Amino acid sequence: MDIELLEIRDHLGRFAPFDHLSDVLLDAVVSQIEVSYFKAGSEILARDQETHELCYIRSGAVEMFRRSGSLYNRLSEGDIFGYSDLLRNKHVRFPVRAIEDTLIYFIPERIFERLCEEDDAFADFVEAGGSRLKMTVEQQRRESDMMMTRVRKLINRRPATIEAGASLQHAAQRMTDQGTTSVLVLSEPGEDWLRNFTDAQGHEWRLAGILTDRDFCTRVLAAGITPDTPVSEVMTEELLTVQSDESVYEAMLCMLRSNVHHLPVLHRRRPIGLLHLSDIVRYETHSSLYLVSNIFNQSSDKGLARLSADVRAAFVQLVAEGATSQMIGRALSTIGRSFTRRLLELGEARLGPPPVPYSFMALGSMARDEQTIITDQDNALVLDDRFEPGQHDDYFAALAKFVSDGLDACGYSYCKGDIMATNPRWRQPLRVWKEYFSTWIEEPNPKRLLDSSIFFDLDSVHGEEAFVEQLQDLVAEKASRSPLFLAAMARNARNRTPPLGFFRTFVMENDGKHNNSINLKRRGTAPLVDLIRVHAMACGSRSQNTFNRLDDIAAAKLLPEGVSDRLRYAFEFISMVRIRHQVLDIEAEREPDNNIEPENVSSSDRHHLKDAFEALSHAQKFLKFRYSTSSKSSLS
Amino acid sequence: MSPLSSSRANPNDWPLFMASCAEAARDPRLRRFFAAGGPAPETPIGQASLVALDLETTGLDPGRHGIVSIGVLPFSLRRIRLSEKRYWVLNPPRTLTEKSVTLHRITHSEIASAPDLDDILDELLAVLAGRLAVVHYRNIERSFLDSAVRARLRERLMFPVIDTMQLEARLHRRRRWAWAKRLSGRKPLSIRLHESRQRYHLPPYPGHHALGDALATAELLQAQIANHYHPETPVGELWS
Numbered sequence: 001m002d003i004e005l006l007e008i009r010d011h012l013g014r015f016a017p018f019d020h021l022s023d024v025l026l027d028a029v030v031s032q033i034e035v036s037y038f039k040a041g042s043e044i045l046a047r048d049q050e051t052h053e054l055c056y057i058r059s060g061a062v063e064m065f066r067r068s069g070s071l072y073n074r075l076s077e078g079d080i081f082g083y084s085d086l087l088r089n090k091h092v093r094f095p096v097r098a099i100e101d102t103l104i105y106f107i108p109e110r111i112f113e114r115l116c117e118e119d120d121a122f123a124d125f126v127e128a129g130g131s132r133l134k135m136t137v138e139q140q141r142r143e144s145d146m147m148m149t150r151v152r153k154l155i156n157r158r159p160a161t162i163e164a165g166a167s168l169q170h171a172a173q174r175m176t177d178q179g180t181t182s183v184l185v186l187s188e189p190g191e192d193w194l195r196n197f198t199d200a201q202g203h204e205w206r207l208a209g210i211l212t213d214r215d216f217c218t219r220v221l222a223a224g225i226t227p228d229t230p231v232s233e234v235m236t237e238e239l240l241t242v243q244s245d246e247s248v249y250e251a252m253l254c255m256l257r258s259n260v261h262h263l264p265v266l267h268r269r270r271p272i273g274l275l276h277l278s279d280i281v282r283y284e285t286h287s288s289l290y291l292v293s294n295i296f297n298q299s300s301d302k303g304l305a306r307l308s309a310d311v312r313a314a315f316v317q318l319v320a321e322g323a324t325s326q327m328i329g330r331a332l333s334t335i336g337r338s339f340t341r342r343l344l345e346l347g348e349a350r351l352g353p354p355p356v357p358y359s360f361m362a363l364g365s366m367a368r369d370e371q372t373i374i375t376d377q378d379n380a381l382v383l384d385d386r387f388e389p390g391q392h393d394d395y396f397a398a399l400a401k402f403v404s405d406g407l408d409a410c411g412y413s414y415c416k417g418d419i420m421a422t423n424p425r426w427r428q429p430l431r432v433w434k435e436y437f438s439t440w441i442e443e444p445n446p447k448r449l450l451d452s453s454i455f456f457d458l459d460s461v462h463g464e465e466a467f468v469e470q471l472q473d474l475v476a477e478k479a480s481r482s483p484l485f486l487a488a489m490a491r492n493a494r495n496r497t498p499p500l501g502f503f504r505t506f507v508m509e510n511d512g513k514h515n516n517s518i519n520l521k522r523r524g525t526a527p528l529v530d531l532i533r534v535h536a537m538a539c540g541s542r543s544q545n546t547f548n549r550l551d552d553i554a555a556a557k558l559l560p561e562g563v564s565d566r567l568r569y570a571f572e573f574i575s576m577v578r579i580r581h582q583v584l585d586i587e588a589e590r591e592p593d594n595n596i597e598p599e600n601v602s603s604s605d606r607h608h609l610k611d612a613f614e615a616l617s618h619a620q621k622f623l624k625f626r627y628s629t630s631s632k633s634s635l636s
Numbered sequence: 637m638s639p640l641s642s643s644r645a646n647p648n649d650w651p652l653f654m655a656s657c658a659e660a661a662r663d664p665r666l667r668r669f670f671a672a673g674g675p676a677p678e679t680p681i682g683q684a685s686l687v688a689l690d691l692e693t694t695g696l697d698p699g700r701h702g703i704v705s706i707g708v709l710p711f712s713l714r715r716i717r718l719s720e721k722r723y724w725v726l727n728p729p730r731t732l733t734e735k736s737v738t739l740h741r742i743t744h745s746e747i748a749s750a751p752d753l754d755d756i757l758d759e760l761l762a763v764l765a766g767r768l769a770v771v772h773y774r775n776i777e778r779s780f781l782d783s784a785v786r787a788r789l790r791e792r793l794m795f796p797v798i799d800t801m802q803l804e805a806r807l808h809r810r811r812r813w814a815w816a817k818r819l820s821g822r823k824p825l826s827i828r829l830h831e832s833r834q835r836y837h838l839p840p841y842p843g844h845h846a847l848g849d850a851l852a853t854a855e856l857l858q859a860q861i862a863n864h865y866h867p868e869t870p871v872g873e874l875w876s
Binding site: 005007008030031032033034035036037038039042058059060100101103106 | 714715716717718719721836837838839841842847848851854855858859862863
């Protein structure tokens with residue numbers, strides 16, 4: 001390829017979807033490009049004109065308009081347009097105008113078709129709507145980083161050590177005291193300097209060998225060796241070690257190759273830890289489960305508070321392992337529920353058994369199994385109908401305060417809207433809750449609708465699950481038969497709209513205005529949750545989780561074909577972008593939040609986010625049409 | 637009076653000049669080229685067949701220096717088609733200077749195995765025939781080609797060109813008060829290819845490659861017409 005065309009090729013190769021093309025295909029594109037200059041303000045594609053080219057913006061910026069004349073999109077360097085027309089009927093749907101002096105590279109239709117045929121990633125990218133998101137979402141799921149994580153991340157304590165002259169019994173005692181399955185054996189520094197090291201106290205040692213619990217079985221007991229024999233006579237002298245900056249993957253391969261379960265981890269020549277095969281297994285699959293078991297082992301609220309840092313670590317690790325937003329949401333909700341349940345157990349231990357049965361109820365994201373790393377507490381108490389305020393409320397007020405304070409100390413900050421069991425209004429017997437919910441559904445007003453959107457994601461965390469189940473049943477039955485309520489909820493679900501997309505380093509709003517950042521929860525996941533909840537209530541679903549609700553909606557055939565899948569991918573994608581940005585914040589030691597700045601959004605993520613926003617926007621419009629009150633309510 | 641000087645007096649005589657050259661030319665390749673002619677002066681630029689042409693040379697003097705490479709890119713006001721690009725590295729009869737070697741990113745070995753202009757003249761003229769050439773700084777492209785053809789065939793090769801540098805000069809150097817600005821010590825605007833493109837917000841391309849510069853020139857002409865002329869502007873007002 002000629003040098004000057006290499007420059008064009010390099011430019012294309014920096015932007016999606018060309019960034020993944022093979023060199024052969026990229027050359028084929030470049031050699032067929034046609035170039036044209038458009039002055040600011042001039043028309044590039046007119047509505048309904050025939051089109052047989054894909055358009056690539058080499059420099060400048062363009063705007064696309066809807067039939068109504070409203071702004072559809074604003075694009076700049078490296079963006080493409082015209083592909084949906086090529087896939088549709090080869091006529092321009094959204095006219096395009098240059099808003100700056102613009103240089104366009106036109107790629108002929110036959111090359112576009114060849115790219116679609118020969119490169120699946122390219123085809124997925126340009127195919128309208130859901131499938132592009134689908135591909136990305138599924139690809140993210142497969143990417144794991146066991147290759148990237150360094151061994152030192154798995155080391156959380158110093159290795160147990162013993163001097164070579166000590167007795168086997170002494171060694172066994174030390175392993176028991178420290179709760180380890182192996183011990184490193186140290187001796188005076190020797191000739192073999194590679195094994196010599198200086199410990200933290202400045203003492204010189206030689207790493208002489210290792211002794212494991214397995215050795216006690218095979219070399220001590222089975223061989224009839226007495227407990228007073230020196231360690232040095234039984235230990236394994238041939239040591240396999242791993243450097244602390246090697247990958248977990250390498251360490252695992254090393255263990256599997258040599259069939260060892262213990263691997264000393266060295267920093268240069270100094271042992272800093274002992275890796276057991278189970279550490280890797282735990283890291284790979286179970287770290288959030290270990291956290292949960294650790295939560296239940298705590299005997300005080302202070303002990304629980306100390307675990308709050310582990311929540312972030314588990315979160316970061318889940319993301320690093322390529323977990324989906326659903327897995328992450330469930331893991332974090334399980335952790336949150338475990339904190340809550342353990343605090344209730346500790347509270348009961350302190351205050352005595354409850355005077356009447358109760359259910360401690362989680363609301364909002366925890367009830368939906370969709371918690372992220374930044375979350376406040378939303379909870380309430382549903383009490384047995386035998387509850388007598390004068391007699392019993394002191395107990396439940398104290399229990400609620402203990403749990404709420406404890407959760408705050410664990411990183412689940414107090415709810416700003418006071419939706420907590422500490423609020424007497426939200427600490428009521430079951431019959432009062434039924435009255436609340438019935439009134440909200442039968443006579444909606446703005447305040448009640450707001451409460452509904454929080455309280456109608458509900459689940460029992462601890463105590464009498466049946467109480468909360470009765471409330472879930474009530475909502476499922478009543479809401480589906482209340483068109484006025486559904487219409488009001490649908491109206492509310494359209495309050496928060498997504499932006500149009502991104503333009504350079506800005507978030508672009510529907511009116512073309514620019515913002516510096518976007519709150520992905522407020523403008524993405526929350527409105528999706530809201531609108532999916534409306535459909536779920538309409539089909540009488542009892543599910544709380546957004547993905548499960550989508551399954552119920554699809555089964556009820558409430559939405560046009562394919563729509564619930566589009567919403568699923570949109571929800572997953574926006575959730576993952578939000579989660580990945582929170583991980584970036586944590587890793588950069590910033591306080592994580594829900595905001596993302598466009599300059600930190602990759603070129604392909606921009607396209608996918610635009611698709612996801614569009615899916616949300618369409619779904620909000622459909623909501624208006626589906627649950628309009630005007631005709632239906634007047635008939636009923 | 638030579639045909640050349642008559643054409644200078646009235647630029648619209650280019651078709652006449654080309655026709656007379658076609659009759660006078662001895663080399664069949666030149667004869668075919670001149671006979672193909674070019675657009676009439678009243679042809680709107682928006683409908684003209686154009687061809688961007690750029691030479692890289694070993695120096696600035698056609699009498700002493702040679703052509704190292706030629707880039708040619710047929711285009712119209714609407715589209716520049718990369719698929720029709722042509723590019724030749726040539727072996728100039730005069731030795732390369734060190735400076736030009738670094739300038740053109742062409743190595744001695746590439747040049748040693750390259751053909752002479754005479755070998756590719758047929759192909760080159762076939763692309764130029766019937767099209768109006770567009771160059772940035774005609775004194776290089778036209779003079780070097782003329783001089784090289786004269787040295788080989790003892791015949792002239794002269795044709796009309798649109799010079800994008802001259803169009804920039806018309807805009808920025810020959811306006812009223814330009815002399816006053818110069819007097820007041822203000823630096824005149826640069827009309828070199830790269831700087832001219834910047835004024836139209838065209839992206840920077842790496843320079844000093846014949847094909848890259850041909851592409852850059854073609855884009856510049858599209859931008860100049862879009863900003864200062866009209867697709868209906870007759871080519872006779874633009875060529876020289």
